[in-house]
Amino acid sequence: MVRYFRHPMFITFAVFLILPAFIMKLGFMTLAIEVMIWIIFAMGYNILLGYTGLPSFGHGLFFGTGAYICGLIQQHIIAGTWIPILGSMLFCGMIAGIVGLFLARKRGIYFALLTIALTQLFFFIAFLWDGVTGGEDGLMGIERYALTFFGLFSIPIEGILSYYYFVFVILMVSLILLWKMVHSPLGSVLYATKQNEVRAKYLGYNSVLYKWIALVISAIFAGLAGALYAMLMHGAFANPMHWTKSGDVVMMVLIGGGLTNFFGPILGAAIFIAIRDIISSITEHWYLFYGLLIVFIILFLPEGILGYFRVGHASGREEVLEEV
Amino acid sequence: MAILETANIEKHFGGLIANRDISIKIEEGAITSIIGPNGAGKTTLFNIMTGLYKPDSGRILFQEQDITGWPIHKIVELGIARSFQVLNIFNEISPFENIRLAVQSRKKKGFHFLRSTKYFDDINEEAETVLAEIGLASVKNIPTKELSYGNKRILEIGITLASEPKLLLMDEPTSGLPSSETERIKEFIKKISERLTIVVIEHDMNVVLTISDTITVLHQGRVIAQGSPEEIKANNQVQEAYLGGID
Ligand SMILES: Nc1ncnc2c1ncn2[C@@H]1O[C@H](COP(=O)(O)OP(=O)(O)O)[C@@H](O)[C@H]1O
Numbered sequence A: 001m002v003r004y005f006r007h008p009m010f011i012t013f014a015v016f017l018i019l020p021a022f023i024m025k026l027g028f029m030t031l032a033i034e035v036m037i038w039i040i041f042a043m044g045y046n047i048l049l050g051y052t053g054l055p056s057f058g059h060g061l062f063f064g065t066g067a068y069i070c071g072l073i074q075q076h077i078i079a080g081t082w083i084p085i086l087g088s089m090l091f092c093g094m095i096a097g098i099v100g101l102f103l104a105r106k107r108g109i110y111f112a113l114l115t116i117a118l119t120q121l122f123f124f125i126a127f128l129w130d131g132v133t134g135g136e137d138g139l140m141g142i143e144r145y146a147l148t149f150f151g152l153f154s155i156p157i158e159g160i161l162s163y164y165y166f167v168f169v170i171l172m173v174s175l176i177l178l179w180k181m182v183h184s185p186l187g188s189v190l191y192a193t194k195q196n197e198v199r200a201k202y203l204g205y206n207s208v209l210y211k212w213i214a215l216v217i218s219a220i221f222a223g224l225a226g227a228l229y230a231m232l233m234h235g236a237f238a239n240p241m242h243w244t245k246s247g248d249v250v251m252m253v254l255i256g257g258g259l260t261n262f263f264g265p266i267l268g269a270a271i272f273i274a275i276r277d278i279i280s281s282i283t284e285h286w287y288l289f290y291g292l293l294i295v296f297i298i299l300f301l302p303e304g305i306l307g308y309f310r311v312g313h314a315s316g317r318e319e320v321l322e323e324v
Numbered sequence B: 001m002a003i004l005e006t007a008n009i010e011k012h013f014g015g016l017i018a019n020r021d022i023s024i025k026i027e028e029g030a031i032t033s034i035i036g037p038n039g040a041g042k043t044t045l046f047n048i049m050t051g052l053y054k055p056d057s058g059r060i061l062f063q064e065q066d067i068t069g070w071p072i073h074k075i076v077e078l079g080i081a082r083s084f085q086v087l088n089i090f091n092e093i094s095p096f097e098n099i100r101l102a103v104q105s106r107k108k109k110g111f112h113f114l115r116s117t118k119y120f121d122d123i124n125e126e127a128e129t130v131l132a133e134i135g136l137a138s139v140k141n142i143p144t145k146e147l148s149y150g151n152k153r154i155l156e157i158g159i160t161l162a163s164e165p166k167l168l169l170m171d172e173p174t175s176g177l178p179s180s181e182t183e184r185i186k187e188f189i190k191k192i193s194e195r196l197t198i199v200v201i202e203h204d205m206n207v208v209l210t211i212s213d214t215i216t217v218l219h220q221g222r223v224i225a226q227g228s229p230e231e232i233k234a235n236n237q238v239q240e241a242y243l244g245g246i247d
């Protein structure tokens, strides 16, 4: 039982569960929600980077697209919450499925460059296609409609506290799903592909198909995060798809130690957002300090913060705590 | 009956001809050795047989089915497994995981994504059985990279066995091993040959002459001789090209 309570998953849930009690009055609620959204994004993305070893620098593409699709569905199809969110996930999964047809056959630097080019392409489409995306101004007026459950009852999520707990529940579900996935046969094949793709093929695994699946999974979570972000901000913008921004999620994973630890991206996302917010309130040039931090981590903590403390391992088979 | 057959295989790398007009038949149930000096094209032939390389021309038939140009995983699914000249295993996970992944693939369970691998009892039990057979049960949970070189070689053979292939291709399984370990691998090959067909590329003539039913000699990409160990020992062309007069 004690082991159970010390589990990083449990700690994460406990922290976010009680956090509002401490930050509500200080006005940090939006920031905390943003952190949870980025955790969902980064944890899903880590399936691709940490477990499958594919360095996409273009996942802002799916985050941004998820935000737009959420708004577009709300404004053109159904003024709700579930359908726009599921639609964003589905659409992002489909885009990943299509670009994955050629991306999954690439590796290393070619893979990375292609993803940058793709996100930049989508950035320009979003930026220039005024009539649909709102262009430079963004797609405004995205709402947080009350959650309805088969017409039986409904829960409003417009208020910041209720939206916080809505995102919190989605975060819990996402993390549990990802945890299960990482420890499943699928997760083991993805990690095998990362380590030694030729051997994986010679065991009979269709490694290209598995890499494609990893890409689609990560895009679905990015789409989910994007949709939640759009509802948080009441708008969708092209910015996250710009190539200079689409790599933020990579940094979160690396800082936290996602390459060697399942929970790395949680810490990474929290630190990234905190630093951005604290330093950017002091100086415009927060990216400079950010760069310094990255250099520090690469020099002294090449496996990220959790990698340094060696809490568990990305293989998913050496966790300090097993029982969940 | 031939389990695997190559017909007029040609492979060029730029100006270099690695395989020329290779047509051989691998007899089912036998141990076939492929010998020849370094650079003769032995590994290239394995690469072509298993789909890692496409031949420039020629066909590969496995159990009379044309598998030329098939992707590796499809060929493996038919029942061909392979160990490599340069060690080819998963270093970041345990020996148990290495074997488990092979069993999991054979049982086609790789796409399950919600249940932990811990709960697939049939897969885990079979992995344990293989580990016991290759004698690595006591080190099954240490990081694979900490195994001794000899044990890593054994582990790779274990991975191939866990696939339960009909045909096993082994590329220099004893290379880099001391003679005591070589003996262990040799005995092991003999033992498993009772249940599957084996093709082994091997330099150690002591091993080759004692385990082989048939020997194929490659020289500069060409098959220059084929026959029983006695015939090969007596073959003058082979003596000149390769053996340099053993006995
Ligand atoms: N991928 C490759 N690219 C270029 N040359 C290759 C490649 N693979 C093998 N070769 C060349 O083909 C010849 C045969 O190599 P190989 O099949 O490895 O020989 P063996 O296994 O008999 O020692 C060698 O000259 C080698 O350099």
Ligand SMILES: [Mg+2]
Pocket (backbone or CB within 6 Å): B042, B043, B044, B085
């Ligand atoms: Mg060779």
